Amino acid sequence: MEIRGRKATVLIPEDQIKQKVKQLASQISQDYRDKELLVVGILKGSFIFMADLVRELQVKTYIDFMQVSSYHTSMESSGEVIFVKDIGSDIKGKDVLIVDDIIDTGRTLKALxxxxxxxxxxxxxxxxxxxxxxxxxxxxxxxxxxxxxxxxFVIGYGLDWAEEGRTLKDIYAVED
Structure with missing residues (x-):
C-alpha cells in the first residue's frame, strides 16, 4: 500500500487488534468491577480504539473527549503539547481512564x-x-x-498522517 507517496506495510493486522482490545477491556473491567468509570478519549487518534474498547467493557462507563496536539502535520512530534479541547465533565472524586492511540515520547500523556x-x-x-x-x-x-x-511511523485504526489513513482496519508502518 502507498500513502502520501510512501510505501506502507501491515505492522499489526485487524484480527490481532480486535483480540488485544478484548484483552485490555477484560483487564480494565476486572480492575474497575463494581465501580463507575469515566473514559476520556484523546481526539482524534483514539476514537476508533476507544469505541471498540468501551463496547467491550463490563462496567458502568461514561465517555468524554479531549483534544491535544503535538504532531501537527509532520511525522515527528513537535515536543510541544497544545490543549485544543478540554473535557466537559467534572472528574473530582471519579475513576478516570485516559485512552490514547499511542505513547512515544511520553510528553503528551504525562502532561494530560x-x-x-x-x-x-x-x-x-x-x-x-x-x-x-x-x-x-x-x-x-x-x-x-x-x-x-x-x-x-504508523497509520491506521485511528492513527493518521495529516488526516490520511485513519480509517484503515490494520495498523501500517510507513517507510521513511
Whole structure:
C-alpha cells in the first residue's frame, strides 16, 4: 500500500487488534468491577480504539473527549503539547481512564495526567493501544498497553498522517 507517496506495510493486522482490545477491556473491567468509570478519549487518534474498547467493557462507563496536539502535520512530534479541547465533565472524586492511540515520547500523556490530576479524580489511569518505548523522553509509562512497537511511523485504526489513513482496519508502518 502507498500513502502520501510512501510505501506502507501491515505492522499489526485487524484480527490481532480486535483480540488485544478484548484483552485490555477484560483487564480494565476486572480492575474497575463494581465501580463507575469515566473514559476520556484523546481526539482524534483514539476514537476508533476507544469505541471498540468501551463496547467491550463490563462496567458502568461514561465517555468524554479531549483534544491535544503535538504532531501537527509532520511525522515527528513537535515536543510541544497544545490543549485544543478540554473535557466537559467534572472528574473530582471519579475513576478516570485516559485512552490514547499511542505513547512515544511520553510528553503528551504525562502532561494530560498532570493537568487532570489537579482536578482531584479518585483514580486516574491511562490506556494506549501502541507504545514506542524507544522514543521515550520523559519518565512515564501507560497503565494499560496493547502493543509495544518499534520506532516506526504508523497509520491506521485511528492513527493518521495529516488526516490520511485513519480509517484503515490494520495498523501500517510507513517507510521513511
Amino acid at each position: 495526567v498532570e493537568a487532570l490530576s489537579q482536578r482531584q479524580p479518585r483514580s486516574l489511569k491511562t490506556c494506549v493501544l501502541l507504545d514506542k518505548k524507544e522514543r521515550r523522553e520523559v519518565d512515564y509509562d501507560a497503565d494499560y498497553v496493547g502493543f509495544e512497537i518499534p520506532d516506526r
